Amino acid sequence: MRAVVCREWGGPESLSFEQVADPKLLAPGQVRIAVSAAGINFADTLMIQGKYQVRPEFPFSPGLEAAGTVIEAAPDVDTVAPGDRVMALLDHGGYAEQAVARASDVFRIPDGMEFETAAGFPIVYGTSHIALWERACLRPGETLVVHGAAGGVGLTAVEVGKAMGATVIATASSAEKLEVAASRGADHLINYKTEDIRTRVKELTGGAGADVIYDPVGGDTFDASLRCIAWGGRILIIGFAEGRIPQIPANILLVKNIATIGVHWGAYRQNQPHTVAESFATLFRWFEEGRIQPHISNRIPLADYAKAMKLLIERRSTGKVVLTMDAQDQD
Ligand SMILES: NC(=O)c1ccc[n+]([C@@H]2O[C@H](COP(=O)([O-])OP(=O)(O)OC[C@H]3O[C@@H](n4cnc5c(N)ncnc54)[C@H](OP(=O)(O)O)[C@@H]3O)[C@@H](O)[C@H]2O)c1
Incomplete structure (x- = not known):
């Protein structure tokens, strides 16, 4: 089979096909x-540089999620069978024509869901849903700020927030990205290249601040969140795409009576698999009802993996970028 292979730490150019x-x-x-x-x-872009919390042994193929057809199942597996259309979570190995997964990480997909949609579905939607539902306990009518709202996890947080009845304020670095967030239901838009997050969130909430803030960006964006969270609010720490891991002054947590909540979605697979299954059941129902509409900005053939990874590194993607095994380049 054809596969993208990592034999040394480095950027996408250091991988081989x-x-x-x-x-x-x-x-x-x-x-x-x-x-x-x-x-x-x-x-994936961190894992190939040796900067991710998991450092697989060489050689390995990157790729934490994939979709396709089951071709073989171990004799003790009774949840899926050859021929089933599935999405799978992987420790790594998705950038290849075949992948091996634990049966507990393999989920049959709705009939109406294309493989490309399913391939980019589990991590981003799973993270946003469990973060907002299980960790933040987002309530209808609350105000939710989503940072990096046109990115992979960010855009799904906009949709999940709307599906849960929140008013959503989306932040992003360009007007084009904010348009994508608006297309998925964001009520208010903040361009954080040209506008001050704290000032705008305060304006949009009548001075009260946001009830919940979803932050996959970190750095200065997180610092701004501490200044525009409402009394009793919750800040979800999702990631640090900006690069700087922020420090949290404990006195601010006390004075503002707020919670900062870490989210490690991948660890739910081992620690609370029933929560993951329940979450996917809800998300699949929302998908079938048309309440969430996965957005893929680029579908790129496997051989062009480096180009695909650079779209994320250079902040040029919206929603998901998906590698396809046979399609022509549609970028
Ligand atoms: N906690 C969890 O369980 C979990 C699960 C999935 C992902 N994550 C984390 O969430 C973060 C986003 O992941 P993703 O897959 O959604 O990535 P993505 O699609 O590339 O989105 C990241 C967004 O961050 C913003 N950003 C700001 N500074 C950036 C920079 N220097 N480089 C790249 N992007 C930058 C970009 O939006 P603007 O251009 O609008 O600023 C971009 O849209 C990552 O840190 C990832 O590790 C965490």
């Missing part, structure tokens, strides 16, 4: 999938 042996000899509980499409995540 190779013919490798198909994965064989499934261990108990494993499933082998013919991959039709693979989602690209910001974490």
Whole structure:
């Protein structure tokens, strides 16, 4: 099979595109999938540099999520069978024509969901839904600020926030990105290249501040969140795409009576798999009802993986970038 292979830490240019042996000899509980499409995540760009919390042994293929058809299941697996259309969460290995996953990380997808949509679905929607539902307990009528609102996780937080009945304020770095957030239901838009987040959030909330803030960006954006969160509000710490991990002065948490809440969605797979299953059931229902509409800015053939990863690194994507196994470049 063809696969993208990482043999040393570095950027996308340090990866190679190779013919490798198909994965064989499934261990108990494993499933082998013919991959039709693979989602690209910001974490992939960190993993290949050795900057992610997980550093796989060389050689490995990047890729934390994929969708396709089950071609083999270990004898003890009874949740999926050959021929099933599925999406899968992976420790790595999605940028390849076949992938092996734990059966507990493989989910049958709705009939109306294309593989490309499914490939980019689980991580971003799963993260935003569990963050807003299970961690922040977002309530209808509350005001939710989503930073980086046109990015992978950000755009899904806009949609999930709207589906849960919140008023959503989207922030992003350009008018084009904010238009994408508006297309998915954002009520108010803040361009953080040209506008001050604190001032605008205060204006839009009548001085009260936001009840919940969803932050995949970190750095200065997080610092601004501390200044425009409402009394009793909750800030969800999702990621640090901007690069700087912010420090939190404990006195501000006390004085403003606020909570900062870490979210490690991937760890739910081991610690609370029933929550992940319940979350996907809700998200699939919302998808079938048309309440969430996954946005893919770029579908790119597997061989052009470096170009695809650079779209995230250079902040040029919106929603998801997806690698396809057979499609022509539609960029
Ligand atoms: N906690 C979890 O369980 C979890 C799960 C998934 C992802 N994450 C994290 O969430 C973050 C976003 O992931 P993603 O896959 O959604 O990435 P993405 O699609 O690339 O989106 C990241 C967004 O961050 C903004 N950004 C600001 N400064 C940036 C910079 N220097 N480089 C790149 N982007 C920058 C960009 O929006 P603007 O241009 O509008 O600023 C971009 O749209 C990452 O840190 C990722 O590790 C965490």
